[in-house]
Amino acid sequence: MIKVVAKIYDVAKAAGVSVGTVSRVFNGYTDISRATKKRVLKVAKELGYTPNVAARTLSSKSLKTIAFIMNDLVGSRYDGVSMQTIMGVYHYAETHEMQFVLYPTTTQQQRAKTFAQFCEERNINGAVVQGLHVDDPYVAQIAEAALPVVTIDLAIPGPRTGAVSIDNTAAEKAVTQLLLNRGRRHLLMVNGRQNAQVSVVREAGFKAALAGAGMTADTRRILYADYDMKLAGEQVAAALTADPAIDGIVCASDAMALGALNVLKARQLRVPADVALAGFDNTALAEFVDPALTTVEQHMDIMGYNAAELVNKLLQRDMPTAQRQIFSPYEVIERASTGGQAK
Structure with a gap:
């Protein structure tokens, strides 16, 4: 037998x-x-x-492999945002019988090996990519990629590409409008990376809110601190010294907002009585600092899940361009740092 x-x-x-x-x-x-x-x-x-x-x-x-490729992981926001995205991608892969792999990369590493070579050597069937700068080598290469690639917070036109993000322009406009509604008229924006698409569209939202109030953005009041808490604090300190009239600060991450908060407290400026403050990301610390931080909830886990789902759909069939651009939900959460109630 x-x-x-x-x-x-x-x-x-x-x-x-x-x-x-x-x-x-x-x-x-x-x-x-x-x-x-x-x-x-x-x-x-x-x-x-x-x-x-x-x-x-x-x-x-026999299992499709979906990779999460995170550029500049070491220098990225160290406030849990990246981990939320990773878990979203992982959760989709785990529940759809796909292998999940995580690969950190850097701009320097991108110059050593093309995106196609990187994926082929690792038997990657589809990829979710986050953290690219607009001038990174992978951007042009992803546009020509043979495998499905979905980027987060960066739209790259191409036959097999997709993009997932919130409406960053609308979100930044909304949180800036909140400060304006609280009577603030001398606003400072602390943005993320200068060579990132997400920074460009958030700055557009900031400017749009000011324009709606009949104001013009002063370029001296738009700073870039690379999502770094320490650098944000240093830049805010310098800005307050040069421009004491500042009565509101909008930051592109909670980490940078915490850096600003430390400076405001050190200078004995009351938040929000003297200077209103808002962040972005709704990280774990946002509601536990004093005062609790007004912020924007991006639901990065949902964003990661949606990105992985789109990759899987593109593995199965071609999709019209409009269906390959997904806007995830967001929520402006007002807390005490702008005069709202604790949440």
């Missing part, structure tokens, strides 16, 4: 889990619960399933 060799699908069915979960157990992933891992291994033993190296390779190739 010929013995029937158990396959990974048999183990998955008997253990009541997905093929992807079985694959993760045998490939040493640490995100599987002990109970699930124990059940999978028990069933595999009972069925006589023991994958070898070749079997693992074959199994991994």
Whole structure:
């Protein structure tokens, strides 16, 4: 009698889990619960399933691989925003039997190897990319990519590309309008990276709000602090010294707003009585600082999930350009730093 060799699908069915979960157990992933891992291994033993190296390779190739490529991860916002996005992509991959991999990169590394080479060497089927600068080498290469690529906060036109973001212009306009409605007329904007598309559109929102109030933006009151708390504090300190009339500060991240808050407190300026302050991202610390920080909730986990979903759709079929641009929900949350109630 010929013995029937158990396959990974048999183990998955008997253990009541997905093929992807079985694959993760045998490939040493640490995100599987002990109970699930124990059940999978028990069933595999009972069925006589023991994958070898070749079997693992074959199994991994049967699953589509979605990569999250994060540019400038070390220098990115250190306030949990990137982790929220990563978890959104991971959650989609895990629930749709796709392999998830995370690759940090830098502008310097992009110059050493093309985007196509990078993905081909790693057997990547589709990618979500975040943190690119508009002048990075990957931007032009992604536009010509053969595999589906969805970028976050950066639209790159191309036959297999998509983009996911909130309406950053509208969001920045709304939070700036909030300060204007509170009677502030001498506003300072602390923006993120100067060579990032998201900074351009947020600055447009800031200027639009001022224009709606019959005011013109003063370029001396628009600063760039690269999402860095310390640098933001230094720039705000210099701005307040040069321009004591400033009565409101709008920051493109909560981290930079916290840097500004430290400076305001050190100068014994009351927030919001003397200077109103708003951030962006609604990070964990925003509601626990004193005063609690007005901010914008981007739901980065949803954004990451939507980006991964779009990649998977593009793997299955071509889509019209309009359907490859997704705007995720956002919410302006007013707290005490602009005179609102704690939330």
